[in-house]
Amino acid sequence: MRLTVYTDYSLRVLMFLSLRWSGGELSTIDQIAQAYGISRNHLTKVVHDFSRHGLIESQRGRSGGIRLARAPQEISVGQVVRLAEEDFALVECHEPGGGHCAIAPACQLQRVLGQAMQAFLAELDKISLHEAVAHPARAQTALGITPIFVAPRRR
Template sequence: MQLKKYTDYSLRVLIFVGLKPQGELASIKEISDVYDISHNHLGKIVHELTRLELLEGIRGRGGGIRLAKNPEEINIGKLIRVIERDFALLECFNTGENHCVISPGCTLKHVLNKALHSFYHVLDQYTLKDLIANEEELRSLMTQKL
């Protein structure tokens, strides 16, 4: 299983913003510099995370972004389900586009579906708070990049 870069970057944005001290805003430029990700690409991700009410954007001079929820309220499994809208492992997972001749009798799709459910079951047990529990180490690694 492989997550899209968009999902990876979304998680990185949330981790970065989640590490900010209470009340401190983050900027897309700051995140772009730390992770070496395109500013424009991050803008789209931040827009989506704001639309999902996970981030809050503060406009104007001195503006930026911050978490719209507490880190313990942001469930990783739920987030990935929303961002990875079409997490089809095989062609037979795609509705309407299955051209596999053995699909009606194939058990592989059931095995992989079970694996996918297990994957999400594990992710459902974690929140953003869990991902930033080692905040001092993460901050240190990020400041080395700046």
């Protein structure tokens, strides 16, 4: 299984915003695009979509920008992946309508792959955006974010 580029960019945007959370500062799409070296156009779609889902809030205007709509500790990586990925069908028989497999009535693979996907998502649900960055100060430096105080991690 491979997550889409859209999901990768979604996680990057939200992790960037999580690194600026405690300062309450707004970020811009241009800042995020420059920090990661990726297309502004791709990030605009991510920001728009995640604003509609209520994970990002935006302020318009000259001094506007974006930030997380709630604390990064309250947003799981699993939630982000579910919102970003359009399709979790690992094989044809997982698609709506079940595909066209001749052995479907005798096959256990569909059940096992479904359980594996649920286990994968359950693991992603266990980690928040806040926990996804093991070394916040290092990540801030790597992304060109002025370091701000980050509360110690709970274990």
